[in-house]
Amino acid sequence: MTLPTEQLAGRLEGLREEHRQLIAQGLSLDLTRGKPSSAQLDLSAPLLSLPGEGDYRAADGTDCRNYGVLQGLPELRELWGGLLNVPAAQLISGGNSSLALMHDSVVAALLLGTTDGPRWVDTPGVAFLCPVPGYDRHFGLCEKLGIELIPVPLTEEGPDLDVVKRLVAEDARIKGMWCVPTYSNPTGATYSERTIRELAAMPTAAPDFRLFWDNAYAIHHLTEDEVTIPDVLGLCAEAGNPDRAFLFASTSKITNAGSGVSFFGSSPANVKWLLGHLSKRTIGPDKINELRHMRFLPDAEAVRAHMRRHRDILAPKFELVRQILAEELGGLGIASWTEPAGGYFISLDVPEGTASRVVELAKQAGVALTPAGATYPYGKEERDSNIRIAPSYPPLDELAAATRVLATCVKLAAAERTA
Ligand code: PMP
Numbered sequence: 001m002t003l004p005t006e007q008l009a010g011r012l013e014g015l016r017e018e019h020r021q022l023i024a025q026g027l028s029l030d031l032t033r034g035k036p037s038s039a040q041l042d043l044s045a046p047l048l049s050l051p052g053e054g055d056y057r058a059a060d061g062t063d064c065r066n067y068g069v070l071q072g073l074p075e076l077r078e079l080w081g082g083l084l085n086v087p088a089a090q091l092i093s094g095g096n097s098s099l100a101l102m103h104d105s106v107v108a109a110l111l112l113g114t115t116d117g118p119r120w121v122d123t124p125g126v127a128f129l130c131p132v133p134g135y136d137r138h139f140g141l142c143e144k145l146g147i148e149l150i151p152v153p154l155t156e157e158g159p160d161l162d163v164v165k166r167l168v169a170e171d172a173r174i175k176g177m178w179c180v181p182t183y184s185n186p187t188g189a190t191y192s193e194r195t196i197r198e199l200a201a202m203p204t205a206a207p208d209f210r211l212f213w214d215n216a217y218a219i220h221h222l223t224e225d226e227v228t229i230p231d232v233l234g235l236c237a238e239a240g241n242p243d244r245a246f247l248f249a250s251t252s253k254i255t256n257a258g259s260g261v262s263f264f265g266s267s268p269a270n271v272k273w274l275l276g277h278l279s280k281r282t283i284g285p286d287k288i289n290e291l292r293h294m295r296f297l298p299d300a301e302a303v304r305a306h307m308r309r310h311r312d313i314l315a316p317k318f319e320l321v322r323q324i325l326a327e328e329l330g331g332l333g334i335a336s337w338t339e340p341a342g343g344y345f346i347s348l349d350v351p352e353g354t355a356s357r358v359v360e361l362a363k364q365a366g367v368a369l370t371p372a373g374a375t376y377p378y379g380k381e382e383r384d385s386n387i388r389i390a391p392s393y394p395p396l397d398e399l400a401a402a403t404r405v406l407a408t409c410v411k412l413a414a415a416e417r418t419a
Helices: 005-010 012-024 038-042 045-049 074-084 098-112 136-144 161-170 193-201 232-238 268-281 287-296 300-329 355-364 396-418
Strands: 091-093 127-132 148-155 174-179 210-214 245-250 262-265 346-349 386-389
Touching (some): 005 012, 005 396, 012 355, 038 300, 074 245, 074 262, 074 287, 091 268, 098 136, 098 174, 098 245, 098 262, 127 136, 127 161, 136 148, 148 161, 161 174, 161 193, 210 232, 232 245, 262 268, 300 346, 300 396, 355 386, 386 396
Parallel strands (some): 127 174, 210 245
């Protein structure tokens, strides 16, 4: 049932009063960033005392306390290569942040060129496709480096292929595209097999076009259905575009956020290319941290069991938000939201032109929300309708309170607009 707009407008005074009462409560709640909660971090508590005094040798006897092994420990690459669908020889384990590896890759391509093309800075108007809504830090990285951001719609099956294929076929300035293929940030969409096949095979005007394949949520399931996506590197190679995909991932939302290990996977030529650049930037990764991760999560089953423990903490939070949104906003015809099966975010759509107002009203009532538009290039969404919700960090009682405030603000903003 859709609530007639006049009826909503008629409730304006009541909603204003509700909002005033919320302000009076002096709340201080936060639904902004997708950080793991303390309870999730506690799952990795043993890492703080691993590998332990006297334990510093990798499987092949390497002394991890010393310099070297630029590509990362072989046993770590073997294990995570299996989980990420990348042969160990084609995987680099880097430092603590996959975003840093993305930054390194973009900077290297800009300043020095790729394996199959000249440096991107020499392409006037060099641009990336950005499926929207998407991850603000991907967009910010490009914006900072002077790369133009071109939004393309993200559907439930991945980026809108008709739009993407047309743009990359006709515009040689487009050198890259951001992709979060599993449980995307923020809608939770997982790319379909057809989407991945087409992205791997589509003709591109730029011969050195790259998919920035950020598989940050590859194993971050919220249900028992543990979705996997097809092997993008294999599909690119099969389609005759072996160097098209740069794959990224990290254990930031598996072990400790910001002190995990990160990964880059690609073709042998691209791996050699990035190692060439990394070798000028570092003498080697933090192998003690790599060893610590090996000791804590020694095999794929240990990783999966660990992710199930994350799921047990996270799934009730997502369910709580879903329930409250359904209770408060269901049937009003003013909002829709995603119900992701994995990842860290829920994407909420409110009436056009009201997202910024919702964020402002929530702030007045003591609930911090990610700025409206943050999930769009340049922080601007023309329609002003999308809000990203990050349910992972607050405890359940705070999450419930914050979501109720949010729902009231959505109704109030909609009523103000129609009044
Ligand atoms: N990619 C995506 C899609 C993310 O959501 C995040 C964290 N919010 C990152 C990358 C950051 O990863 P890292 O900690 O490895 O830099």
